[in-house]
Every structure is written in C-alpha cells, then in structure tokens.
Amino acid sequence: MKKNRIYMLALAIVGLSGHVYAHEDTIVEIKDGLMQGVHNGSVISYKGIPYAQPPVGDLRWRAPQPVNAWDGVLQAKDYGSDCMQVPFPGDAAPLNGKLSEDCLFLNVWQPAEPSRTLRPVMVWIHGGGFVNGGSSAANYDGTSFAKNGIVMVSINYRLGRFGFFAHPALTAANEDPALGNYGLMDQIAALQWVKENIASFGGDPNQVTVVGESAGGLSIHALLTSPMAENLFERAIIQSGAGRRHFSGRYLSHENTSGEASAETAGLLFAQKFHIEGQGQTALDALRALPAEDVVDGLSMMNLDGVTYTGPMIDETLTTAHPQNIYNSGSGVSVPLLVGATTSEIPVSSPFTKWPETIEEALAIFGPVGSKIAKYAYGVTQETSVTDLVLDIIRDTGMVEPARFVMKAAEAQGQPVYGYRFAYVADVLKPTSKGAAHASEIVYAFNTLQAQYHDAVTEADQAMAERVHQYWVNFIRYGNPNGLGVSHWSRYRGWADNLMMFSNQGVEQSGMVFDPWKVRLTLIESIQPPL
Numbered sequence: 001m002k003k004n005r006i007y008m009l010a011l012a013i014v015g016l017s018g019h020v021y022a023h024e025d026t027i028v029e030i031k032d033g034l035m036q037g038v039h040n041g042s043v044i045s046y047k048g049i050p051y052a053q054p055p056v057g058d059l060r061w062r063a064p065q066p067v068n069a070w071d072g073v074l075q076a077k078d079y080g081s082d083c084m085q086v087p088f089p090g091d092a093a094p095l096n097g098k099l100s101e102d103c104l105f106l107n108v109w110q111p112a113e114p115s116r117t118l119r120p121v122m123v124w125i126h127g128g129g130f131v132n133g134g135s136s137a138a139n140y141d142g143t144s145f146a147k148n149g150i151v152m153v154s155i156n157y158r159l160g161r162f163g164f165f166a167h168p169a170l171t172a173a174n175e176d177p178a179l180g181n182y183g184l185m186d187q188i189a190a191l192q193w194v195k196e197n198i199a200s201f202g203g204d205p206n207q208v209t210v211v212g213e214s215a216g217g218l219s220i221h222a223l224l225t226s227p228m229a230e231n232l233f234e235r236a237i238i239q240s241g242a243g244r245r246h247f248s249g250r251y252l253s254h255e256n257t258s259g260e261a262s263a264e265t266a267g268l269l270f271a272q273k274f275h276i277e278g279q280g281q282t283a284l285d286a287l288r289a290l291p292a293e294d295v296v297d298g299l300s301m302m303n304l305d306g307v308t309y310t311g312p313m314i315d316e317t318l319t320t321a322h323p324q325n326i327y328n329s330g331s332g333v334s335v336p337l338l339v340g341a342t343t344s345e346i347p348v349s350s351p352f353t354k355w356p357e358t359i360e361e362a363l364a365i366f367g368p369v370g371s372k373i374a375k376y377a378y379g380v381t382q383e384t385s386v387t388d389l390v391l392d393i394i395r396d397t398g399m400v401e402p403a404r405f406v407m408k409a410a411e412a413q414g415q416p417v418y419g420y421r422f423a424y425v426a427d428v429l430k431p432t433s434k435g436a437a438h439a440s441e442i443v444y445a446f447n448t449l450q451a452q453y454h455d456a457v458t459e460a461d462q463a464m465a466e467r468v469h470q471y472w473v474n475f476i477r478y479g480n481p482n483g484l485g486v487s488h489w490s491r492y493r494g495w496a497d498n499l500m501m502f503s504n505q506g507v508e509q510s511g512m513v514f515d516p517w518k519v520r521l522t523l524i525e526s527i528q529p530p531l
Contacts (some may be wrong), residue, residue, distance in 0.1 A: 051105070062175055085160060086300040096138060107247075123153045127215040131164065133159070157219075171264065181315055181319060207233070220236050221242070223428065243339075274286075328409070331413070362390050366523050460507075481500075
C-alpha cells in the first residue's frame with residue numbers, strides 16, 4: 001500500500017463519511033493498513049485484527065497466508081469470529097463471538113498513555129483441548145494487563161480437524177513446508193505478526209512473553225521445541241500445560257512404536273464417513289468442499305473422536321518429537337519459564353490399563369514397596385474413595401508431575417524457572433469444592449474475576465487476583481515474578497522442590513513452600529513411560 005501517509009491519517013481521523021472521531025489516538029498504521037480501536041479510560045483496544053488470510057476454500061489445510069493490505073480504515077472495535085467448534089455446556093470461558101472457519105484474528109490492548117520506550121508484550125494462547133475455545137471470552141480481556149503497562153495480545157488458531165488434519169492427498173499435494181499441525185502454524189504466524197507490527201501499538205517486539213493454559217500451555221511446549229518458532233519470544237508462562245507426551249502420539253505418515261495408526265490413516269477414515277475415496281487431487285477437492293459443520297462433525301471437549309481425529313501430531317518438520325524427548329536430550333528450554341498447575345487438575349494421561357476397583361489395585365502400579373509409600377503420600381484412610389484416589393493419580397500423571405518435570409529440565413538447562421501450585425478456590429465455591437479446578441487460575445492471572453463470578457467476588461478473592469496478576473505482570477516485564485508489594489518468589493531448585501503456593505487460605509497464607517506433594521510426585525515420576 002503506497003499512499004501518502006498524511007492523507008491517509010487525515011482520512012482516518014475524519015472518516016470516509018465525514019464523521020470526526022473522538023479519539024484520533026486510537027488510529028494506528030501497520031504494514032497492512034490503518035485501523036481504529038476503542039479508547040476506554042486508560043486503555044485502547046483493537047479487536048478482530050486479521051493476521052492471515054481466511055483459511056477457507058483452497059486455503060483450508062494450508063499454512064496461514066499473509067493478509068492482503070486494505071484501503072481505508074479497518075474498524076477494529078469488535079472481536080472477529082472464533083474458530084469453528086461445538087461449544088460445550090459448562091465451559092469456564094464461554095465465547096462471546098460467532099463461529100466461522102474464517103477465524104484467524106487477534107486482539108491488542110495497549111496503555112493509552114504514551115511512553116518514551118517500547119513496552120513488554122504478552123501473547124495469550126487459549127486452551128480448550130485443541131477443539132474448543134477462542135479469544136473472545138471475557139475471562140481473557142487484556143484491560144488489566146494494559147493498565148499495568150503491558151501490551152497484551154490474544155489470538156485465535158484453527159481447532160479440531162481444521163487445525164489438525166492429515167490425509168495422503170494433502171501429503172501428495174505438498175503445498176507447504178509443514179503439514180498436519182495447521183493450528184500450531186497459525187500460532188507461529190500470529191507471533192510473526194507480533195514481531196512485525198507490535199511496535200505500532202507501543203510494544204517491544206524483542207520482549208515478548210507467550211502465556212498459555214491447558215492446550216495453550218501444550219502449544220508453548222511445541223513452540224519451545226520447534227525449529228519453526230525460533231526467536232519469536234523471549235519468555236514463557238505455562239499454566240497446566242503438561243510437558244511430557246502430550247501430543248496424540250501419532251506420526252503424520254507412519255505408525256508409531258506402539259502400533260498406533262498414522263494421522264493420515266485417521267484422515268482417510270474421516271473421508272470415508274463422507275464417501276470420499278482416493279488419495280489424489282479429486283479427494284482433496286472433495287474434502288475442501290465439505291461444509292464446515294461436516295468437518296467439525298460433533299467434535300468437542302465432551303466428544304473427542306480418537307479414530308478420525310488425532311489432534312497435534314509429530315509431523316517431523318514443525319514438531320520433531322515429544323517435548324519429553326527433547327527436554328531429556330538437554331535442549332528445548334531456551335527462555336525463562338514460569339510453570340505450574342492447580343490442585344484439582346483435569347484427569348488426563350491415565351497410567352491404568354483398566355479402572356481399579358479397590359485401593360490396593362490403584363496403588364499396585366507403584367510396586368510392592370512403592371504402594372506402601374503411596375498409601376502414606378496420598379493420605380489413604382479407610383474413608384478414602386477409590387474414585388478420588390484414582391483421579392488424584394491420573395491428575396498427577398497428566399499435569400502436576402509433568403509440570404515438575406519441565407521445571408527440572410529448565411533448571412538443568414540453565415534457565416531461570418519459577419514453579420507454582422494454585423490451590424485457591426473462590427469463596428462462593430469453597431463449600432462444595434475439593435480443590436482448585438483446572439483453568440480456575442486464569443481469571444486471577446488476568447484479574448477478570450467478575451467475568452467468572454460476577455457479584456459473588458469477595459475481598460479475599462480480589463486480593464488473590466491482584467497478587468497473582470502482579471506476579472504475572474512482573475514476569476512479563478522482567479523475566480522474574482518479583483517486585484514491590486509482593487512476597488519473594490524464589491527460583492525453582494530441584495534439590496528443594498520449592499514452589500509458590502497460592503493457598504486456599506488466601507494471600508496472607510500464600511508463599512514459598514517445599515512441595516508438600518514431593519513424595520507422591522516422585523512416585524509418579526517412577527511410573528512415567530519413557531519415550
């Protein structure tokens with residue numbers, strides 16, 4: 001776009017219809033054109049910014065393509081569409097936008113007050129099991145980060161089969177350097193957009209922190225260990241993001257060592273559901289012609305199809321191995337980390353071949369000696385429920401111990417790493433809750449409690465939100481969560497297993513502890529399968 005910049009700015013301020021905008025400081029110019037956001041007190045927000053072309057038609061299952069420059073002024077005042085999915089009841093972060101295959105949008109919040117220096121940048125990658133979620137959720141509003149001097153960015157990325165799909169016809173077409181993990185390619189494209197454009201919003205492209213929870217945290221492990229994401233960020237916060245074998249375990253084009261079929265095989269089975277046969281261009285054209293609703297085919301967090309859908313796969317270009325293998329090799333952690341989990345995590349990655357019916361069966365996985373230690377470590381009594389014990393073991397296997405594994409790997413590779421365990425439960429939930437649920441820490445980190453709990457927020461809840469939020473702000477700013485007004489957070493040391501405990505008793509009881517679950521997590525570590 002080669003137009004006189006002064007003319008274009010004047011056009012933007014006056015508007016094509018002659019309307020004079022109240023806040024000309026909400027107009028920015030990036031490489032693709034001019035856009036106008038919304039001035040709200042001390043924060044300016046820009047929503048629905050396209051960072052890639054719509055991935056529809058011939059661009060379905062293609063790497064994200066650069067945006068075409070636009071004329072005039074893009075009105076960046078409302079969220080763009082979230083990516084196609086089947087929303088599920090009870091989602092802790094319900095979406096506020098419509099759903100569409102055309103969904104590659106991001107949002108920016110910046111402080112309205114000018115600064116002589118560029119500000120630190122946070123990029124949020126939402127969770128949702130790679131099949132749900134989006135950036136429009138009120139829980140993910142970036143206002144509080146911007147009020148604290150951070151330029152905050154949230155992104156959409158393709159989900160379900162739009163984001164993670166392989167088929168021999170796609171492989172034969174060979175349209176892009178990488179195949180299969182299109183949702184991860186979207187994240188990389190969004191980070192590249194940040195590097196190229198965030199200075200226009202007052203952000204420092206050389207001071208970017210990626211922050212993600214659940215699938216967003218899993219994504220960060222993929223980004224940390226991918227040769228395609230090098231030098232795109234300088235720090236990372238991983239919330240309940242596992243860190244061992246968290247991909248599907250499937251390879252793009254061949255069986256894995258466990259005999260699981262390739263992701264291409266899953267794609268063939270999906271195509272057969274819609275009577276699409278063959279492995280050439282005709283099959284690919286038919287797949288790309290399927291209505292978006294048929295591609296979703298009912299997938300959600302509550303309805304995962306492990307036969308015709310694999311999720312993220314090892315494509316051997318973007319993802320070359322499981323993070324566990326790469327971390328164990330002594331590489332993969334090249335930036336400071338802040339890592340943790342909640343006390344009542346989502347149950348994933350079960351070590352059991354079948355559901356145990358007794359306490360003894362549940363503990364038997366630790367061996368004759370280990371089972372006796374585990375009985376003590378898990379506080380087993382005559383009143384202990386088999387279900388509760390099994391769920392605790394599964395949660396530890398899938399989320400809590402892998403977080404410690406990542407802390408150890410980061411320390412071994414010489415990177416500063418800060419560990420936490422989030423135990424706080426909102427006052428309104430305390431009478432019925434057994435612990436801090438998966439994803440419950442997000443509204444504390446974002447300081448958006450009202451979006452989740454509305455009028456039920458108490459002073460104690462808000463105090464915890466302000467404390468957690470300040471730690472996150474500090475880490476994004478300094479690569480270190482410490483600063484004025486918060487208690488000291490020490491770097492993780494493996495010999496101590498020290499971490500920040502966000503106590504259920506509130507801010508005053510929160511602080512550094514030796515991990516009270518050290519023994520049980522060491523037992524879990526002993527049964528984690530090698531890769």
